[in-house]
Amino acid sequence: MSVFKKFPRTFWVANVMELFERWAWYGIFASLAVYMVTPVSQGGLEWSQVEKSRVISIITGALYFLPIITGTLADRIGYKKVLIASYAIMCVGYYSMAYITDFWPFVMAFGFMAFGAALFKPVISATISKTTTTENSSIGFGIFYMIVNIGGFLGPIATMSLIKGDGGWTMMFIASAISISINIILVLFFFKEPERDENAAQEPLGELISKSFKNIFEALSDIKLTILLVIFVFFWTVFNQIYYTLPNFIVQWIDTRSIITSVEGFSPWLAEWMTDKNGQVAFQLFTNMNSLAIILLQLIISSAVARMRAINSMISGILVCGVGIGFSMLTNNPYYVVVGIIFFSIGEMASSPKFTEYVGSLAPNEKKGLYMGTSFLPHFVGNIFAGFISGDLYEVLSDKVKLTQKFAAEKGLEISTDLPNDVFFNKVAESMGMTDAQLTQTLWDTYNPGSITYIIFALAIFTVTCLFFYDKFLLRPQVKEKEAVSA
Structure with a gap:
């Protein structure tokens, strides 16, 4: 217990914020690929597999690239200000995704939320680094890694329970917005600004960003x-x-x-x-x-x-x-x-x-x-x-949707592919005199x-x-x- 007492309060506040942020992120991310292709009749977006993957991969990929830039903002304007901005952006993003169903507006809401997460990611890691010492950094980052996985475990569990209720998929995004709202309270009332590099705080933002990219190319040499x-x-x-x-x-x-x-x-x-x-x-x-x-x-x-x-x-x-x-x-x-x-x-x-x-x-x-x-x-x-x-x-x-369409075409079934995916599948099963399970097994055996x-x-x-x-x-x-x- 004496080891744990050596960590300052900000260390523990940062870990709790990481817990709720990972809860929020994995609360949607573990289910997003399914939500995007789920039929509209079941509360989903009914996108194609390609549309789903393009959106998730590009936006999530950008989330890992942007910290190269956003990490400099914390040194320039302060950790607390960046965290407040990050949580506000994520909160709006998650909440918007709950009610937006059109393609490009949803992509924009998802991207907006991911930008907020990109602001958060380097700041919280740097806070852990600054609130640990050479003596306790190993156990400090061990605690942090454990918290990441606890949040990643609890988020999808909460989502699983929520989407079975009357609120359906909408509640998945609302729950994530609530998780981030808790972090706003934590950063406002319990988070203490870590010490910053005063030179970085005085340096123009453009020069800090330029230096970040130069550093990357230096490492890649x-x-x-x-x-x-x-x-x-x-x-x-x-x-x-x-x-x-x-x-x-x-x-x-x-x-x-x-x-x-x-x-x-x-x-x-x-x-x-x-x-x-x-x-x-x-x-x-x-x-x-x-x-x-x-x-x-x-x-x-x-x-x-x-x-x-x-x-x-x-x-x-x-x-x-x-x-x-x-x-x-x-x-x-x-x-x-x-x-x-x-x-x-x-x-x-x-x-x-x-x-x-x-x-x-x-x-x-x-x-x-x-x-x-x-x-x-x-x-x-x-x-x-x-x-x-x-x-x-x-x-x-x-993809079951595309393989069902292929199967129907090969069997000469004249069923419009403009129908919702679930309706099309049911009509193919009905036309072949099969149950849904039998058609699924037939598609598996065939393709x-x-x-x-x-x-x-x-x-x-x-x-x-x-x-x-x-x-x-x-x-x-x-x-x-x-x-x-x-x-």
Whole structure:
């Protein structure tokens, strides 16, 4: 307990704000890909898979790029002012998304909210850094990482419960706006401004932003860093499928009622709680297993790979990640999804922290902050690439809407494709004398929508192969050279 008392109040306030911000973000993000393609009759937007993925990937990608710019604002005008602006913007953005359904207005509201999140992200990390010391920074950031995952776990759970009520999807966004409203109270009454660099506070904003970009290019002049960042673009492309593609795949193809039946055998209350309006397991529970696994197992996995070379841990972790996400969509068996997500989570815990650790080890002591800042660039590009898999490729290979249209055309059924997606599917099933479940199974057997998993797994193998050659031809020769010089 004495260790925890060494942290100032601002440290704990920052962690609580991170909890509510992550609650708000994952409260919508874990469900957004499904909401965007859900039929209008069920409260969704009924966009295409491509439209969904373009919007999510570009805006989320920008959220990881913008902190390069927004991080300078805090040093220039103050942390508290930036946080207040950030929360106000996010609050308006979340609330607007609850009631806007037209395409471009919704995109603008989502982008506005994401800009607020981009203001928040660098400020809260810098606050944790400034309120810890060399003695307690390790446990301080450990607490922070745990809080991130607790918020990421609770947000989707709350959403799952809310959208079953009369308010439907609207309540998902309202709940996120309320979470951010709590942060406005916290920053106004409990947050103390950390010490700032006085030189940065006096420097013109344009020069600060220009310096930020110059610093990035300076870090990227290190060829080892640049190649590693390029390789990890493909890792984040694979990783993001757990939010971009898997939720849609579960909703469209996986009949999860067998899990509910199994749970009813020992806990009828739990079975009822985990069931959505359609009698299936709420899809949020599947993707949310990732956050839960990290909360429960991160220390164990970190201990297991502690003595491994960082590059070996990353290779092993990415391979397991690829197996996990691939396994989740290989069949339409719900238990495969569960096993796949557990594998994915173990791989993430072995690879992602080691990536951060390794980037830090590449940096000279005086440039560690600079190098760590560039580690967000693969997130930015990886989000963009992930959108092509979950949009363009998914729509061709796995989208139930498009495959139903293809099936109807091949069978010569004269049903207008201008009908709402759910109505069209029901008419095709009726015309073929099938139930919805029978038509779904027929589409699966005919078109094998799980084939998209081969592409995702191949991308993971490509990433692992690149890391292997990166180690063999760039890292190991330098180690041998150093050993020869020291001898």
